[in-house]
Amino acid sequence: MERIYNFNPGPAALPLAVLEEVQSELLNFKGSGISILESSHRAKEYEAVNSEAEALIKELLAVPENYRVLFLQGGANTQFAAVPLNLIAPEKHADYILTGTWAQKAYDEAKKFAAVNAIASTKEENFSRIPAMDEIKVTENPVYVHLCSNNTIFGTQWQTYPDFGNIPIVADMSSDIMSRSIDVSKFSLIYAGAQKNLGPAGVTAVIIRNDLLENIPANIPTMLRYDIHAKNNSLYNTPPCFAVYMVNLVCKWIKNNGSLAAVEKINDEKAALIYNTIDNSGGFYKGHAVKDSRSKMNITFRLPDEDLEKAFVAEATKQGMIGLKGHRSVGGIRASIYNATPLEACKTLSEFMKVFQDKNC
């Protein structure tokens, strides 16, 4: 059977080379005589996978020495609660920038546990852009400013991260981690559910600066405590072994393909193919995101009417391109083109878009 092009927003495409590697060692992991799925998380084979995955993430993202990488469960949604619970002491507060559904959810969840302020929002414009620096009014001495790096649903992305001087950023990078190089030292904490750009569902990576592990309030749930997970190298309880194993293989794949510089270059090329098709369509395709806020991971656009959008999705599916239906809060089409989506998929989609337009306008 042929594999098809997968534009799903998450869980999403995985590199074929990684899937083949998983397949080849599924029954007998590194000569252990058992599958990694059957291994103890205390076995040396798994401990090697766990520490290798942390080391590779640090290497690829150039994470400074004074940070840890943790592998946790509960998805990015759990981090919406864990971040304020761990980081905001009772008399302190934090600021949130609202750029979409996930940023809003992070803010709403934090509000349950701590004093937080929404300091900028583009909701009025249906989150079609990232706010400009002069629209962001940071309060006095927040513990952090929270932002969502890439807005998966609306198709916008911070092109460069804002600079708030001494105030660190906490970022949800679920849908663009490892898609480009970043300066980790600007962030006190980065979190990302793996199922878009890092691996399969089931594990969430948290990159945290070590000093934040020092003063975590005593009364928060053990499983949400970053210090406990750090002290135990993410092995406090049974971790999602298979997901971490696959994250490790995805990181190796990135490294073998030229690391983030090469990944970023090809991601630029992939996104340009589709955005150029939108921009050259004479208005047949209309992008949702304002140009200078466009995401390179999730491309959102509309067609002249909903019937055409339905026909577009149906015809694309017939031609072996799935996952293109937009989220209901934007409508239209969303092409999610994470690291594992090959250039060829984007070429095929942009050709399809041209043909579809010729047939239907």
Ligand SMILES: *Cc1c(COP(=O)(O)O)cnc(C)c1O
């Ligand atoms: C998908 C997504 C989430 C939700 O992640 P879960 O792992 O399902 O909790 C949060 N934030 C962003 C930016 C996402 O893309």
